[in-house]
Amino acid sequence: MRTRAVRGLIWQEIMLVLLYVFLYFPIFYIIYLSCARNSVWPFPPDFTLDWYRRLWIMSDFHVGLGNSILISAGTAVIAMILSMMGAWGLMKYRFRYKGFFISVYLLPMFIAHILIGVSTLMFNRNVLHIQANIYSAIVANATYGISFGFLIILAQLIRYNWQLDEVAAVFGAKPWRSFVEVTLPNIWPALFGAFLVSFILAFNNFDVSFYNLGATPTLPTVTWGTLRHGIEPELYALSSLIIAFVLLTLGVLYFLIRFGWVRIGIPEK
Amino acid sequence: MLLRIEIMEKGEGLISRVFRNRRVRIGFFVLPATAYLFVFLILPMISILIFSFWRTERYVLIPDWNVHNYVTIFTQWAYIKFLLKSITMASFVSAICLLYGYPVAYFVAKEGGRYRLILLILTAAPFFTGTLLRITAMQHILGPIGLLNMFLANIGLAPIQVLMYTNLSSSIGFVYLWIPFMILAIYLSLLNFDFELLEVAKIYGAKPFRAFWEITWPLNWVGTVVGLVMVFIPTLADNATPLFLGGMFGKLYGNILFNQFGESGTWAMGSAMGVVLFLVCFAVIAAFGQTINLKRMGYFGG
Numbered sequence: 396m397r398t399r400a401v402r403g404l405i406w407q408e409i410m411l412v413l414l415y416v417f418l419y420f421p422i423f424y425i426i427y428l429s430c431a432r433n434s435v436w437p438f439p440p441d442f443t444l445d446w447y448r449r450l451w452i453m454s455d456f457h458v459g460l461g462n463s464i465l466i467s468a469g470t471a472v473i474a475m476i477l478s479m480m481g482a483w484g485l486m487k488y489r490f491r492y493k494g495f496f497i498s499v500y501l502l503p504m505f506i507a508h509i510l511i512g513v514s515t516l517m518f519n520r521n522v523l524h525i526q527a528n529i530y531s532a533i534v535a536n537a538t539y540g541i542s543f544g545f546l547i548i549l550a551q552l553i554r555y556n557w558q559l560d561e562v563a564a565v566f567g568a569k570p571w572r573s574f575v576e577v578t579l580p581n582i583w584p585a586l587f588g589a590f591l592v593s594f595i596l597a598f599n600n601f602d603v604s605f606y607n608l609g610a611t612p613t614l615p616t617v618t619w620g621t622l623r624h625g626i627e628p629e630l631y632a633l634s635s636l637i638i639a640f641v642l643l644t645l646g647v648l649y650f651l652i653r654f655g656w657v658r659i660g661i662p663e664k
Numbered sequence: 665m666l667l668r669i670e671i672m673e674k675g676e677g678l679i680s681r682v683f684r685n686r687r688v689r690i691g692f693f694v695l696p697a698t699a700y701l702f703v704f705l706i707l708p709m710i711s712i713l714i715f716s717f718w719r720t721e722r723y724v725l726i727p728d729w730n731v732h733n734y735v736t737i738f739t740q741w742a743y744i745k746f747l748l749k750s751i752t753m754a755s756f757v758s759a760i761c762l763l764y765g766y767p768v769a770y771f772v773a774k775e776g777g778r779y780r781l782i783l784l785i786l787t788a789a790p791f792f793t794g795t796l797l798r799i800t801a802m803q804h805i806l807g808p809i810g811l812l813n814m815f816l817a818n819i820g821l822a823p824i825q826v827l828m829y830t831n832l833s834s835s836i837g838f839v840y841l842w843i844p845f846m847i848l849a850i851y852l853s854l855l856n857f858d859f860e861l862l863e864v865a866k867i868y869g870a871k872p873f874r875a876f877w878e879i880t881w882p883l884n885w886v887g888t889v890v891g892l893v894m895v896f897i898p899t900l901a902d903n904a905t906p907l908f909l910g911g912m913f914g915k916l917y918g919n920i921l922f923n924q925f926g927e928s929g930t931w932a933m934g935s936a937m938g939v940v941l942f943l944v945c946f947a948v949i950a951a952f953g954q955t956i957n958l959k960r961m962g963y964f965g966g
Contacts, residue, residue: 400872407771411783414768417840418790421801424811428804436814477697484693488686496694499701505893505949507901509918510712510938511705513925517715517935518708521725538705541697570683592792599794601904606925615796622800622908634797641792649785 422638429631446632453629459617462529463598466613469533470597474540475590481541482548487557501546503539511535512606519607532607536597543596544589551585591648595641709942716936723929733936743920743937750917751944753831754899757838758846761895762888764839765846770880772847773854784851791844796904802840803908806833829911837909838899846891853887854880889952897945917941 429446431437450456481500485493503511515535519525559581563573579586597604601615608616614633621627682688717729737743772783790798805811806827813823827833857880865875881888903918910916921941924934 403872404771404775407767407775410764411768411771414764414843415786418787418844421798421805421840422790422793424804425797425801435809436818438818473700477700480693481697484690487693488690490690496698499698502701503705505897505945506705506709507897507941507945509901509903509921510709510942513921513934513938514708514712515704516925517931518711521715521931522707522711534704538701541701545697569680595792599792599797601794601796615794618796618800619904622796630800634793634801637797638793642789645785645789645792649782652781 425631426635426638428628429635434628434631446628450629450632450636455612455617456614456629456633459612459614462608462611463613463615466529466532466536466604467594467598469530470536470540471590471594473533473537474544474593475586477537478541478544478589479548479586482545482552486549486552486555487560501542504542508539508600508602511538512603515603516606527607527609527611529608529611532604532611532613533597535603535607536600537593539603540593540597543592547588547592548582548585551582551588555582588648591644595644599637712935712938715932716939718932718935720930720932723931725931733933734940736933737936737940746915746917746920747940747944749831750900753835753838753916754896757835757842757899758892758895760835760839761843761846762892765843765891766850766888769847769850769854773851773857774859784848787847788844791841795841795902798841799837799904799908802837806836806909829909829914831910831914834906834910834914834916837905838895838902841902841905842895842898845894849891849894850884850887853884853890857884886956889956893949893952896948900945901941 427440428434428437430442430444432441432443432445478500481496485496512535515531516527519527519531525531555578559577560573563577564570568576599615601619604613605616605619612620614637618630618633621630683692715725716733717731718725719728719730719732720726737747768787772780772787776783803810807813808823808828812827816823827836861879861883862875865879866872870878901918901921902916903922906914906916906919917937921934921937924930924937
């Protein structure tokens with residue numbers, strides 16, 4: 396009986412390790428390719444930084460990067476503020492129709508991104524009669540940003556001690572002041588998490604941004620254009636930089652949480 | 665409570681007097697996001713519903729009410745085929761993600777201990793590098809000049825035909841893209857699950873499988889459903905994966921939909937295809953939603 400249970404555990408461990416290999420091998424292979432002179436069969440390794448140098452001087456990637464950052468930052472700010480207010484209202488007060496509001500906030504998660512993209516494109520073009528631009532892309536990307544932000548902030552507010560607010564009010568703090576001085580120091584990790592996740596998702600988004608941008612390039616749409624004409628090795632360099640950025644950010648976040656500098660979400664038992 | 669009201673009444677302006685009304689306060693917090701999503705998500709969705717009953721002529725929508733687009737989608741084999749192919753693909757991919765993701769999520773939640781967080785972040789991290797990037801990365805493993813086939817060619821073997829621009833390689837790509845969602849959903853559900861229940865079942869003589877089937881599985885059904893839906897929907901709608909991994913003959917519904925808004929510029933037809941896509945997703949969510957009984961699963965009241 397006991398050996399059987401142990402054997403089961405070993406199988407689960409193997410599955411976990413295989414999953415990590417499956418998830419990370421292609422990503423790390425791209426990083427490897429970005430440093431290889433010959434990208435079709437890069438063995439034995441012959442390392443070079445040429446692709447990074449070429450990427451550095453390619454202007455369409457620079458424009459794309461600038462637009463991507465602008466779109467992601469705009470999206471993240473909208474998503475963070477709106478999801479914060481929603482989660483706060485839902486958690487602080489008792490009222491009817493909570494289920495309705497939760498469904499609305501989570502709705503974007505259950506609508507395919509391509510549908511968000513084409514429906515906002517059609518709406519802007521044929522109802523509002525406005526040309527697709529960076530702002531319409533921000534507005535469209537923020538829809539699913541709100542959902543993710545809402546879930547993240549909700550996870551933190553579940554642990555929030557509402558009596559702190561009462562105390563602040565008793566001592567005469569105006570709601571805004573109590574928010575800045577009492578609430579914010581307690582929940583900023585969740586706000587930051589909501590910002591970061593919406594930022595990264597919007598940064599990498601293709602389906603929504605593509606339809607909302609017209610001729611304005613972002614990194615994913617430039618990538619898309621490049622890919623359609625066959626792969627250029629500069630793309631490996633770009634991909635590697637994005638991978639490094641994401642992994643580093645998550646790594647830093649992990650250590651912040653692990654050593655208790657910030658607390659987010661459900662407590663470790 | 666009294667004290668608080670007295671203090672707040674001192675020198676308050678119109679805004680704070682209005683804010684004393686509970687309804688106003690609740691509305692102030694919950695309505696902005698609701699209004700935002702209504703205007704920028706629900707209205708656009710309604711607009712494509714309307715346009716789907718119009719027609720397009722030379723890249724221009726003409727308000728000429730008809731159901732021709734829907735008739736085309738449901739009678740022409742070309743459209744039915746792609747829809748069925750996509751539904752099959754999405755079901756298959758969701759099933760694989762569930763079969764592989766469940767044991768992994770279970771292991772991380774139950775045995776992870778102090779490493780739970782890092783194990784979870786490691787499964788979620790690739791997701792944040794972006795779908796387009798990950799699909800091209802997978803193409804470099806599976807594609808005709810990918811690592812796998814180049815390796816086989818270098819040691820003098822024939823390339824694996826079933827992995828070159830086929831539905832199988834698309835499905836591997838989809839699993840690669842979305843399995844983090846499945847694991848995360850099941851993990852979060854298991855996090856609130858009391859594993860002691862299994863000990864109780866064991867004491868009463870239940871075999872491990874029976875304990876799993878009658879306790880763990882039904883009590884974490886919500887997580888399973890969320891995971892299934894979160895994998896099914898993006899797979900059903902995706903167009904990049906079949907393009908880069910599926911190739912010429914691996915096209916799916918998403919590719920056809922994508923073309924309506926791109927090269928062919930048939931907006932009305934595209935809108936109708938979008939509505940159909942939404943309805944399929946909605947039907948799947950509704951069907952699974954029916955099976956969820958939150959009270960029985962211990963979420964409300966219990």
